[in-house]
Amino acid sequence: MIRAVRSVLRYGFELIERPFGRLFGPALNPLAQLGALGFFFFWIVTISGIYLFIFFDTGIERAYESVQYISQDQWFHAGVMRSLHRYAADLMVVMVATHLLRQFAYDQYRGVRWFSWFTGLPMIWLLYGSGITGYWLVWDKLAQYVAITTSELLDRLPIFGEPIARNFISTGTLTSRFFTLMVFMHIAVPLFLLFVMWVHILRISRPKINPPRMLAAISLLALIAVSLWKPALSQGHVDLAKAPVEVGLDWFYLPLYPLTDTWGKGGVWAFLGAFSLMIGLMPWLPPLRRARAAEVDLAHCNGCARCAEDCPYEAIRMVARTDGLPFPSQAQVNASLCTSCGICVGACPSSTPFRRSEELRTGIDLPDYNLKTLRERTIEAAKMLGGSNRALVFACEHGGARSLDGVVRLPCVAMAPPSLFDFVLSRDLADGVVIAGCAESACFNRLGIAWTRQRIAGTRDPYLRTRVPRERIAVVLGSALEARRVAAEIATFAEKLATFPRKILRSPRPTPSISSREERAPSQAGIAP
Numbered sequence: 001m002i003r004a005v006r007s008v009l010r011y012g013f014e015l016i017e018r019p020f021g022r023l024f025g026p027a028l029n030p031l032a033q034l035g036a037l038g039f040f041f042f043w044i045v046t047i048s049g050i051y052l053f054i055f056f057d058t059g060i061e062r063a064y065e066s067v068q069y070i071s072q073d074q075w076f077h078a079g080v081m082r083s084l085h086r087y088a089a090d091l092m093v094v095m096v097a098t099h100l101l102r103q104f105a106y107d108q109y110r111g112v113r114w115f116s117w118f119t120g121l122p123m124i125w126l127l128y129g130s131g132i133t134g135y136w137l138v139w140d141k142l143a144q145y146v147a148i149t150t151s152e153l154l155d156r157l158p159i160f161g162e163p164i165a166r167n168f169i170s171t172g173t174l175t176s177r178f179f180t181l182m183v184f185m186h187i188a189v190p191l192f193l194l195f196v197m198w199v200h201i202l203r204i205s206r207p208k209i210n211p212p213r214m215l216a217a218i219s220l221l222a223l224i225a226v227s228l229w230k231p232a233l234s235q236g237h238v239d240l241a242k243a244p245v246e247v248g249l250d251w252f253y254l255p256l257y258p259l260t261d262t263w264g265k266g267g268v269w270a271f272l273g274a275f276s277l278m279i280g281l282m283p284w285l286p287p288l289r290r291a292r293a294a295e296v297d298l299a300h301c302n303g304c305a306r307c308a309e310d311c312p313y314e315a316i317r318m319v320a321r322t323d324g325l326p327f328p329s330q331a332q333v334n335a336s337l338c339t340s341c342g343i344c345v346g347a348c349p350s351s352t353p354f355r356r357s358e359e360l361r362t363g364i365d366l367p368d369y370n371l372k373t374l375r376e377r378t379i380e381a382a383k384m385l386g387g388s389n390r391a392l393v394f395a396c397e398h399g400g401a402r403s404l405d406g407v408v409r410l411p412c413v414a415m416a417p418p419s420l421f422d423f424v425l426s427r428d429l430a431d432g433v434v435i436a437g438c439a440e441s442a443c444f445n446r447l448g449i450a451w452t453r454q455r456i457a458g459t460r461d462p463y464l465r466t467r468v469p470r471e472r473i474a475v476v477l478g479s480a481l482e483a484r485r486v487a488a489e490i491a492t493f494a495e496k497l498a499t500f501p502r503k504i505l506r507s508p509r510p511t512p513s514i515s516s517r518e519e520r521a522p523s524q525a526g527i528a529p
């Protein structure tokens, strides 16, 4: 059931994302930058909030007038800031909802990823806490409605001895101290939200917290345009003698408020409790079965730290050497953070299939799918190819080529070290190599596609050697739902291969082991111990 919902959602996301990606590239696809946009909107809300605070009177008597002054007398700067504050906050809700759904749709929330998902839950509560306390401060009719309904909701919980809703029923009992408390909350809750946002991405290496400049500029300009076109305005001064009858609601922050009349306060709490419980449990419904974590083989580790730099999940730390080899450090895997993506295997300079030794070993490897098995499967798959257009496909198990016959499947394309592509071509195992990953904007292992591209382009260690003919290597990207297009692109590449002149590369000198340090393959030359 959950799987079916996920597939439908994923199909929906891809339907929107594909044209975006094709027209503007992943950098301008907002759905591929949701977390970063969340941070960006947060900063807009913070800066505009600080600006508004210069004009805002925190006392209950003058609060409404000070907001009117902002919107009417100083509309061209402070008024625009007020609208920016509101609309960026609204967009944060849109971003959070879409981000949550997308993480779910792409199955990027289970297993090791439970941490980011789980910390997202308090963020939803804190975001709503920030927005609701903000509406309170305007002290207009909407604020009165929000204040009364929130207080009645809180009164339903056994927290306060005295019912606090009474504060808002009549002028006499209202305390401005309560209003000041709300001002304080409207600053403290977002600050706490920022703290949880930081915790949220703690287990992710190189999190995208800044959207590409162009996307940020477009978002900001759009927000300014909407702020000028439809400025955020107040809805008349609070009148505590009368209950507010009709108010315009912000449907991003207050969709449940009208439901208190139909469901009752208890019903709304029951809904919120069930929603939170469901979100909290989702990473384990059902739990992700994953392969065993990567393991370091010290005899083949020279402490170069490439694996730690490439791991998308901060699962590798460099620690002091423990085996007496003349290197200052060694890699250490934290198994509870490892997703078994294999990217570290592709990053390790010891991962070279050219080694002659039967027992092919490397510095870091996956126990359930090691480099030796990868080499064997590569050779097996190559044997099945025939003709003069033999394209050997390395397919990510999450991408569009995963179900094609004869492919070498990998947990992530970046598990294949560039020397493996060199090996295939220089040993004439195939005429060309296809690296078939997930869709560009949705790499399952976050950084696998980026690292693969950089290794081939020669901008990231370990490089693909310059002698390897790049025209014989194709990167084909597409999701599991784009299998037909991916297959067609692979077929087109294979046809093209037949037109290339045959050129067999000379194999590099074989390399037995890193323990005797001079014996590294040429593609690893120059690595400092």
Ligand code: HEM
Pocket (backbone or CB within 6 Å): 034, 035, 036, 038, 039, 096, 099, 100, 103, 108, 109, 113, 116, 117, 118, 119, 120, 121, 123, 124, 127, 197, 200, 201, 204, 206, 207, 208, 209, 279, 446
């Ligand atoms: C203020 C709200 C939020 C912000 C600003 C935010 C931001 C981010 C950022 C920047 C990332 C890293 C993205 C990357 O570089 O790959 C991320 C990852 C993630 N977020 Fe959020 N997030 C928010 C709310 C949520 C919520 C409500 C959930 C779900 C309950 C959630 C679930 C996740 C998950 C599961 C990941 C991990 C992705 C992965 O492992 O590939 N986030 N978030």
Ligand code: SF4
Pocket (backbone or CB within 6 Å): 293, 294, 310, 311, 312, 313, 314, 315, 316, 333, 337, 338, 339, 340, 341, 342, 343, 344, 345
């Ligand atoms: S397998 Fe992936 S998650 Fe695990 S240590 Fe290697 S790069 Fe990190």
Ligand code: SF4
Pocket (backbone or CB within 6 Å): 296, 300, 301, 302, 303, 304, 305, 306, 307, 308, 330, 331, 347, 348, 349, 350, 363, 364
């Ligand atoms: S040699 Fe391999 S395992 Fe050791 S630090 Fe470098 S990349 Fe990591």
